[in-house]
Amino acid sequence: MATVSVPRAHWSGRRSTLASIRLAVLTFLADPQWLIPSMIAPIVFGFVSFELFLGTPDLVVYVILGAGMMSMWGQTLYGSGWATGQDRNIGTLEPTLSAPTPYVFVVLGRILWNVVSGLIGIVLVFVVVVVATGTVPSIDNPVAFVVLFVFTMLTLAAVGTVFAAAYVYTRYAGFVQNVGEFAFYIGTGCMFPIVILPFWTNPIALLFPPSWALDALRYASIPGYVGFSWGLGWDIVGGVATTAIYLLIAGIVFKRVERHVLEVGNLQEY
Amino acid sequence: MSSVPAIEARGITRVFQSRKGFFYQDVTRTEALRGVDLTIETGEIFGLLGPNGAGKTTLTKILTTLLLPTSGTARVLGLDVTKDTERLRARIGLVLGGERGLYNRISARENLRYFADLYGVPLAEREKRVNEVLEWVGLTWAADRRTEEYSRGMKQKLHIARGILHRPEVLFLDEPTIGLDPKSARETRKLIRSLLGEGVTIFLTTHYMFEAEELCHRIGVLSRGRLAAVDTVAGLRDLVGGDRTIEAEDYGFEDSELAAVRHLPGVSKVVSEEYGPVTRLTIRVRTGDLTIDTVRQNLIGHGGLQVRERRTSLEDVYLDLVEEEAR
Ligand SMILES: Nc1ncnc2c1ncn2[C@@H]1O[C@H](COP(=O)(O)OP(=O)(O)OP(=O)(O)O)[C@@H](O)[C@H]1O
Numbered sequence A: 001m002a003t004v005s006v007p008r009a010h011w012s013g014r015r016s017t018l019a020s021i022r023l024a025v026l027t028f029l030a031d032p033q034w035l036i037p038s039m040i041a042p043i044v045f046g047f048v049s050f051e052l053f054l055g056t057p058d059l060v061v062y063v064i065l066g067a068g069m070m071s072m073w074g075q076t077l078y079g080s081g082w083a084t085g086q087d088r089n090i091g092t093l094e095p096t097l098s099a100p101t102p103y104v105f106v107v108l109g110r111i112l113w114n115v116v117s118g119l120i121g122i123v124l125v126f127v128v129v130v131v132a133t134g135t136v137p138s139i140d141n142p143v144a145f146v147v148l149f150v151f152t153m154l155t156l157a158a159v160g161t162v163f164a165a166a167y168v169y170t171r172y173a174g175f176v177q178n179v180g181e182f183a184f185y186i187g188t189g190c191m192f193p194i195v196i197l198p199f200w201t202n203p204i205a206l207l208f209p210p211s212w213a214l215d216a217l218r219y220a221s222i223p224g225y226v227g228f229s230w231g232l233g234w235d236i237v238g239g240v241a242t243t244a245i246y247l248l249i250a251g252i253v254f255k256r257v258e259r260h261v262l263e264v265g266n267l268q269e270y
Numbered sequence B: 001m002s003s004v005p006a007i008e009a010r011g012i013t014r015v016f017q018s019r020k021g022f023f024y025q026d027v028t029r030t031e032a033l034r035g036v037d038l039t040i041e042t043g044e045i046f047g048l049l050g051p052n053g054a055g056k057t058t059l060t061k062i063l064t065t066l067l068l069p070t071s072g073t074a075r076v077l078g079l080d081v082t083k084d085t086e087r088l089r090a091r092i093g094l095v096l097g098g099e100r101g102l103y104n105r106i107s108a109r110e111n112l113r114y115f116a117d118l119y120g121v122p123l124a125e126r127e128k129r130v131n132e133v134l135e136w137v138g139l140t141w142a143a144d145r146r147t148e149e150y151s152r153g154m155k156q157k158l159h160i161a162r163g164i165l166h167r168p169e170v171l172f173l174d175e176p177t178i179g180l181d182p183k184s185a186r187e188t189r190k191l192i193r194s195l196l197g198e199g200v201t202i203f204l205t206t207h208y209m210f211e212a213e214e215l216c217h218r219i220g221v222l223s224r225g226r227l228a229a230v231d232t233v234a235g236l237r238d239l240v241g242g243d244r245t246i247e248a249e250d251y252g253f254e255d256s257e258l259a260a261v262r263h264l265p266g267v268s269k270v271v272s273e274e275y276g277p278v279t280r281l282t283i284r285v286r287t288g289d290l291t292i293d294t295v296r297q298n299l300i301g302h303g304g305l306q307v308r309e310r311r312t313s314l315e316d317v318y319l320d321l322v323e324e325e326a327r
């Protein structure tokens, strides 16, 4: 009996994720000016909220969160899914999927890069607002703020992964996402606390990991903030739990989606 | 040495459903493949010919794990294309070619590095391998240019470089020379042939008969989702009635004359076609006994008669096979 020795594919998820980050950075560096258009809306929003909340303890949170989340939406959520749509458009989805590495690692790399570039955007908005108004807003508890901010971004990244799966699944994901964008801004509370929205929207918002994280962030940075009645601790628990669920869903969905696209045969678009 | 064929397909079918209309209510079913059986041995160059829409790309994608068959099974290197996808992908290469499929804002070198990472080319070997394949396709001089500055031919070479980066045992190429000028096409063919020396099994699709004839050990003719024939060029010539073809031209022939030619010993097939006022008889000849003169003697009284002999071309074979399948 001739036995065929089959060497295992020696791809690694970590290496592929790093490769994906590298590709994203190189693509960004090739045309860094593309960051500017995606920064205009957040900067405008930054100014408006600065005027609105001047002199209130909420100032920093609203300037940074509002503007920041806008840039995060653009970078993390939109960017991650969009890159997959782009892969389909320029015909790189097929060569990428014909490699042994699961596509989810490529997406993960892009999301991580997008989180970083979203941060660059937030810093940019902050600097522009500070320079233009000559006021340096003070942060109540800087350490907690930074930690929870990073946490908020990771919850966003988890949502981004699920979105990216939708982009692999269908060519029409962009349509759904554009419609969902506004609902997302308001529903998750990056513009203002969701507790002031009609009560029925709250349970829906709580399905989104960032809603929990944002509430926690407000608790930590606004003195006397009244958000969800369960308070900071449970906000964090809820954020971690929903994020974990999203990542789990993303993992399962990606496996399914990769199979589904091979069934339908919609990897290319001309 | 293993006796496992490089490619083995049994009863492959593929149906596409595409939807149109506001509510996607109009469903169109396309049977792209209607039962394909195919075995390709290790070390072979196999060429797949077929008209537009015959299913060549569909078959290529199924064999490279990018599309699931609707029914049937296929194994490449002994691995099931629908189940062992991960292990199989590491061992085969795919060149889809064309203007698309590259990251245009970054350099060729960075494109190759990226795919070397996804394919798990050992990191210690990565730079060496990237340089090697760039050198091999003759793109070293342009390695650090953005690929958006590349010409069609350069892109094609880069696609091939990417396809062999991870030293695949089987390489699939879908229309590797389409849109290339004659010189680039010849260089590309040379590259493909040189892979054979390294023991790579090659599966390619093409619309160019001479390309298939020049490169391939065996040729398959796909027509409307079915393999009309699979054989060597010589075998295919035999299949359509011999490797000699005699052509006779004049302003019209009588039916009786046609019948007479058809019944000459050694003639396997006669096709009559009109080219404006001129009628051309294409006579496929199986044996060596029948000569141009015999044909001439049977068409006496044609002042402007022109008779010539040529070798049955692969194109003749192809057109015969595709025609038969379509009937
Ligand atoms: N993703 C798809 N969705 C719907 N129909 C498809 C899809 N891909 C291919 N088809 C159909 O399947 C049939 C075979 O297409 P395929 O691309 O395999 O042909 P081909 O032999 O490669 O043709 P060409 O020589 O033009 O490249 C065609 O009728 C085509 O329209």
Ligand SMILES: [Mg+2]
Pocket (backbone or CB within 6 Å): B056, B057, B058, B174
């Ligand atoms: Mg094709």
